[in-house]
Amino acid sequence: MALLQLSEPGQSPQPHQHKFAVGIDLGTTNSLVATVRSGSAAVISDLQGRKLLPSVVRYSKDGVVVGDEAKQAAKQDPLNTISSVKRLMGRGVADVKTFRDQMPYEFIEKEVGGMPYIRTVAGDVSPVNVSAEILKVLALRGGEALGGELDGAVITVPAYFDEAQRQATKDAAKVAGLNVLRLLNEPTAAAVAYGLDKKEEGIIAVYDLGGGTFDVSILRLQAGVFEVLSTAGDTALGGDDFDHAIAEWLVQKAGITQNLNHSESRDLLQLACQVKERLTAETVTSLSFSWGQQSCQHEITKAEFEQLIEPLVAKTLKVCKRALRDAKLKEQEIDNVVMVGGSTRVPYVRSRVAEMFGSRPMVEIDPDEVVAIGAAIQADVLVGNQSGEDMLLLDVNPLSLGIETMGGLVEKIIPRNLTIPIAKAQEFTTYKDGQTAMAIHVLQGERELVSDCRSLARFELRGIPPMVAGAARIVVTYQVDADGILSVSAKEQSTGTESSIQVKPSYGLNDEEITQMIKDSIDYAQHDVAARQLREKQVEGEALLASVTNALAEDGDELLSPEERGQLTGKMAVLMRALTSQDINEITREIEHVSDASSEFASRRMDASIKKALSGKSLDNLNLDKQAQDQQE
Amino acid sequence: MSVSQNFFQLFGLAEQFDIDLNQLSSTYRNIQRNTHPDRHAHASRRDQLLSMQYTANVNEAYETLSSPLKRASYLLKLKGVDLSEDNSTNMDPLFLMQQIELREELETARHAAAPESSLEQIGSKLREQLQDYETLFRQQMAEISPETSPELLDKAAEQVKKMQFIVKMQHEVERLEEELLDY
Numbered sequence: 001m002a003l004l005q006l007s008e009p010g011q012s013p014q015p016h017q018h019k020f021a022v023g024i025d026l027g028t029t030n031s032l033v034a035t036v037r038s039g040s041a042a043v044i045s046d047l048q049g050r051k052l053l054p055s056v057v058r059y060s061k062d063g064v065v066v067g068d069e070a071k072q073a074a075k076q077d078p079l080n081t082i083s084s085v086k087r088l089m090g091r092g093v094a095d096v097k098t099f100r101d102q103m104p105y106e107f108i109e110k111e112v113g114g115m116p117y118i119r120t121v122a123g124d125v126s127p128v129n130v131s132a133e134i135l136k137v138l139a140l141r142g143g144e145a146l147g148g149e150l151d152g153a154v155i156t157v158p159a160y161f162d163e164a165q166r167q168a169t170k171d172a173a174k175v176a177g178l179n180v181l182r183l184l185n186e187p188t189a190a191a192v193a194y195g196l197d198k199k200e201e202g203i204i205a206v207y208d209l210g211g212g213t214f215d216v217s218i219l220r221l222q223a224g225v226f227e228v229l230s231t232a233g234d235t236a237l238g239g240d241d242f243d244h245a246i247a248e249w250l251v252q253k254a255g256i257t258q259n260l261n262h263s264e265s266r267d268l269l270q271l272a273c274q275v276k277e278r279l280t281a282e283t284v285t286s287l288s289f290s291w292g293q294q295s296c297q298h299e300i301t302k303a304e305f306e307q308l309i310e311p312l313v314a315k316t317l318k319v320c321k322r323a324l325r326d327a328k329l330k331e332q333e334i335d336n337v338v339m340v341g342g343s344t345r346v347p348y349v350r351s352r353v354a355e356m357f358g359s360r361p362m363v364e365i366d367p368d369e370v371v372a373i374g375a376a377i378q379a380d381v382l383v384g385n386q387s388g389e390d391m392l393l394l395d396v397n398p399l400s401l402g403i404e405t406m407g408g409l410v411e412k413i414i415p416r417n418l419t420i421p422i423a424k425a426q427e428f429t430t431y432k433d434g435q436t437a438m439a440i441h442v443l444q445g446e447r448e449l450v451s452d453c454r455s456l457a458r459f460e461l462r463g464i465p466p467m468v469a470g471a472a473r474i475v476v477t478y479q480v481d482a483d484g485i486l487s488v489s490a491k492e493q494s495t496g497t498e499s500s501i502q503v504k505p506s507y508g509l510n511d512e513e514i515t516q517m518i519k520d521s522i523d524y525a526q527h528d529v530a531a532r533q534l535r536e537k538q539v540e541g542e543a544l545l546a547s548v549t550n551a552l553a554e555d556g557d558e559l560l561s562p563e564e565r566g567q568l569t570g571k572m573a574v575l576m577r578a579l580t581s582q583d584i585n586e587i588t589r590e591i592e593h594v595s596d597a598s599s600e601f602a603s604r605r606m607d608a609s610i611k612k613a614l615s616g617k618s619l620d621n622l623n624l625d626k627q628a629q630d631q632q633e
Numbered sequence: 634m635s636v637s638q639n640f641f642q643l644f645g646l647a648e649q650f651d652i653d654l655n656q657l658s659s660t661y662r663n664i665q666r667n668t669h670p671d672r673h674a675h676a677s678r679r680d681q682l683l684s685m686q687y688t689a690n691v692n693e694a695y696e697t698l699s700s701p702l703k704r705a706s707y708l709l710k711l712k713g714v715d716l717s718e719d720n721s722t723n724m725d726p727l728f729l730m731q732q733i734e735l736r737e738e739l740e741t742a743r744h745a746a747a748p749e750s751s752l753e754q755i756g757s758k759l760r761e762q763l764q765d766y767e768t769l770f771r772q773q774m775a776e777i778s779p780e781t782s783p784e785l786l787d788k789a790a791e792q793v794k795k796m797q798f799i800v801k802m803q804h805e806v807e808r809l810e811e812e813l814l815d816y
Binding site: 393481599 | 660662671675679680685689
């Protein structure tokens with residue numbers, strides 16, 4: 001009676017404890033953290049009641065300051081106070097050159113073409129480090145509000161963020177010590193916040209104009225399923241550009257011919273931002289500005305402002321048309337439009353959008369908070385607090401993925417706007433006798449030339465068994481996961497060898513760099529790295545045991561023979577004992593054993609659940625199936 | 634994973650060109666509720682990987698069956714005809730003539746004063762043609778059985794090749810629309 005001895009693993013499922021999860025909106029200008037408590041989602045404020053955390057990080061010899069305090073210091077310490085770091089994530093040094101005037105920092109190129117580091121008085125920092133500092137503050141805020149360490153977070157990204165930008169965001173979360181449950185697209189998050197709030201059904205468009213990025217997504221909501229039909233955007237267009245338009249207008253008007261210093265530039269932009277906000281309610285406003293030994297005073301009307309931003313708003317509407325086209329829909333078929341982002345408070349933006357879609361945009365939920373709220377809702381589901389039966393998010397990849405072929409051309413492997421996760425395979429062969437390696441250059445974009453697309457990474461396949469040229473059959477599988485991140489695997493078909501893949505991200509950090517950053521960011525006075533890693537493994541083992549135990553309780557009798565069940569629970573008991581040891585290697589080994597032992601069971605469960613999903617068929621269809629089957633036999 | 638299942642079997646649909654698209658959509662959503670990675674976010678890493686593989690397969694199946702052209706190509710593939718490997722360029726000359734004429738109309742539309750209506754006309758001609766070939770394909774596929782000659786399968790494949798041609802033209806019309814109407 002083996003089962004009696006193993007009473008804990010096989011018997012009653014462990015009760016689900018309430019887990020601590022948050023949703024984080026990591027914005028260009030402001031960031032927020034939200035969570036679900038007592039069934040409703042809300043943004044978490046800091047001790048002073050502030051909900052928005054300015055995405056500004058100041059480095060000094062004494063340490064790091066994040067938020068309002070850092071923002072205030074921006075004027076006197078412009079080179080060490082980093083704002084809008086989101087613009088630098090997953091970008092290369094060449095991209096940064098276009099930001100020159102907005103980003104006066106000292107950029108250092110550590111690696112040819114890699115992500116630019118910023119030289120500060122506290123050392124060289126990568127955009128990933130800077131973002132991690134913001135995330136750390138938000139994580140702390142969340143943990144304090146919930147009363148414990150966070151089990152996970154959903155972090156939002158612009159839907160139009162490419163591979164490198166997403167990976168950089170994930171890396172920043174790792175460095176900040178966060179467990180990322182999902183990278184969620186911002187428009188989808190907003191749709192969730194509205195959709196669940198109003199129990200909407202139909203087609204909605206989300207118009208998301210952030211500080212530095214613009215996204216539009218078109219979704220179908222039906223029976224709790226949020227299906228993204230298409231997404232389009234511009235990662236270099238945002239509310240900040242409205243501020244720049246005003247700033248340039250003033251420069252012209254005031255006849256400023258000399259170059260402003262960093263401090264003056266900053267002042268001018270902040271002034272422009274205030275003017276933009278004032279013109280929401282007022283029809284005319286005055287502004288005064290001083291630079292060098294001079295100063296000036298002018299007035300600007302709402303009409304003049306609207307003229308200045310007209311080309312920018314027109315650009316966003318063009319992007320909307322593209323999204324409609326990809327979704328194969330006309331403007332009239334959109335039932336509702338959701339506005340997201342502070343700059344959508346500008347009346348001109350709202351009226352142009354209303355004009356295009358023929359409906360008044362939905363603005364009930366605070367446009368600054370709606371993304372974090374949606375993320376918090378999903379975090380609650382993913383971490384296991386809610387059953388999640390009410391909600392399913394089906395998102396898409398925003399940009400086509402392809403590889404470089406002969407002559408500098410790009411061949412598309414995974415077209416854009418496909419529901420993710422998605423995987424596509426491609427077959428290659430060798431061109432030289434005895435060739436054992438192959439280089440694959442992966443790019444992202446819609447154009448045909450390599451030079452017009454964005455380089456993602458170079459993959460090197462090694463370990464191809466030496467053969468005659470053309471004999472090898474290497475199947476390369478590209479897989480985009482639910483976070484929108486690509487992974488590549490390769491197998492040589494005739495021998496079955498799995499080739500190893502070395503990924504060299506074009507604008508990212510490799511594993512060693514990340515590990516080093518994580519080590520550096522852990523405060524050695526309080527945490528011992530080894531103890532932390534051991535605890536992480538123990539948590540992983542506990543989670544594995546809990547989920548297999550649950551699975552056994554649900555389907556164990558149906559899908560496993562008594563021998564199979566006995567074998568599995570035997571392995572589980574060994575893992576259970578290993579968890580109490582302090583030996584991380586033993587725990588890792590036993591986790592592997594239980595994973596292997598339960599994989600067949602997991603497959604059977606998946607197949608069974610699919611069969612269950614089909615059981616809603618009508619009797620007619622069942623007969624048709626039988627006929628078809630008979631015909632084939 | 635039941636890789637022996639084809640896409641039709643996965644959705645519980647009869648293996649034919651005409652399918653109930655509503656049933657396809659609702660079955661798809663039901664399956665996703667069970668397999669999607671979001672459902673397995675707090676499961677073991679092994680389960681998460683499995684869920685991803687299953688879901689990717691379900692997504693591909695849905696994508697294939699949702700599009701009439703992809704569905705038709707897939708039906709041919711199930712019968713052993715893989716059009717992606719077909720490099721032959723010889724096609725029905727009458728069909729090619731039709732396409733050349735349409736292409737000329739497209740060029741004319743490019744320089745016309747009011748291109749919108751010409752493009753709309755070309756668009757609807759293409760849609761009609763597509764439907765005609767779909768009908769032929771449907772009929773020919775329905776007639777195929779172990780007793781009929783293999784030529785019938787070739788004929789059906791011809792219709793799909795024509796459909797692919799037409800869909801390419803449709804994309805060109807769309808591109809031109811975007812260009813001219815300032816998208």
